[in-house]
Amino acid sequence: MSEAQSITGEQSIARELTAFQNNILVILAKEPMYGLAIKRELEDYYGTEVNHGRLYPNLDELVELGLVEKSELDKRTNQYELTDDGYDAVLDGVRWTLSNVVTGDDRADEIRDIVEQSY
Numbered sequence: 001m002s003e004a005q006s007i008t009g010e011q012s013i014a015r016e017l018t019a020f021q022n023n024i025l026v027i028l029a030k031e032p033m034y035g036l037a038i039k040r041e042l043e044d045y046y047g048t049e050v051n052h053g054r055l056y057p058n059l060d061e062l063v064e065l066g067l068v069e070k071s072e073l074d075k076r077t078n079q080y081e082l083t084d085d086g087y088d089a090v091l092d093g094v095r096w097t098l099s100n101v102v103t104g105d106d107r108a109d110e111i112r113d114i115v116e117q118s119y
Helices: 019-030 035-046 052-064 084-101 105-118
Strands: 068-072 078-082
Touching (some): 019 068, 052 078
16 A cells, blocks of 8 residues: 555645655655665664665655656666656655745744755
């Protein structure tokens, strides 16, 4: 069963994804990665083990949705890369979050500080 919960309307596909799936997209926005590297990033974020049985079905669903591209590095290792649609989904999530968080000049300044510290 999919972790994504279906909604109606013309919103971005990102709005139909779970937080876990969106976190995978955010991780892949940095650079293409193989599955175990994604798993480690998620474990660092959540502070707990991420089971293969959760990670790989979600990666497969993101591939099916056209948000992630899967390629073979070798016979045992696949690499995952964000597609243009996947990047658009990440940006849609960021825009939605900012539209709800930034409610005035002080908060806008806080967000600018975060962005400046990020690179």
